[in-house]
Amino acid sequence: MAAQVRAVLVNTCFYAHAAARAFPEGAARAAADARLGLVVAFFGAFSVAIALMKDVPDVAGDARYGVRTLSRALGRQRVFDGAAAVLVATLAAAAVSYTHLRAHETLRYLVCRLLLE
Numbered sequence: 487m488a489a490q491v492r493a494v495l496v497n498t499c500f501y502a503h504a505a506a507r508a509f510p511e512g513a514a515r516a517a518a519d520a521r522l523g524l525v526v527a528f529f530g531a532f533s534v535a536i537a538l539m540k541d542v543p544d545v546a547g548d549a550r551y552g553v554r555t556l557s558r559a560l561g562r563q564r565v566f567d568g569a570a571a572v573l574v575a576t577l578a579a580a581a582v583s584y585t586h587l588r589a590h591e592t593l594r595y596l597v598c599r600l601l602l603e
Contacts, residue, residue, distance in 0.1 A: 497529050531576045538569035 541548070541557045542565055548555050557565045 492533070494526050494530055497526050501525065528576055528580055531572055535569040535572040535576065538565055538572075542566050542569075 538556060541555045542562050545555070545557050545562055547553075548558050
């Protein structure tokens, strides 16, 4: 859970700082605001998948010390497959979002493009 909270907080704070400096006001700021949800969702899902995967190898230790994890409850393979699916979906969504952004880019959004590359 801490990894997910950290992912959301770090990205939200970074965005707030960058937006205040790079996009002080106007349409470019509004366009950047619209992308905040996508960035936070991407890193939130990514951190969930990483958190799930890190528990997969330690099922024996978790069982020994009575730690309740999803890997123990559902099985290592199911959790690994689910986390891998989340990673693939997250990366695919990022690729589609990037492609969509490039398809609709204008001179006005050049700064956004440069920040992404």
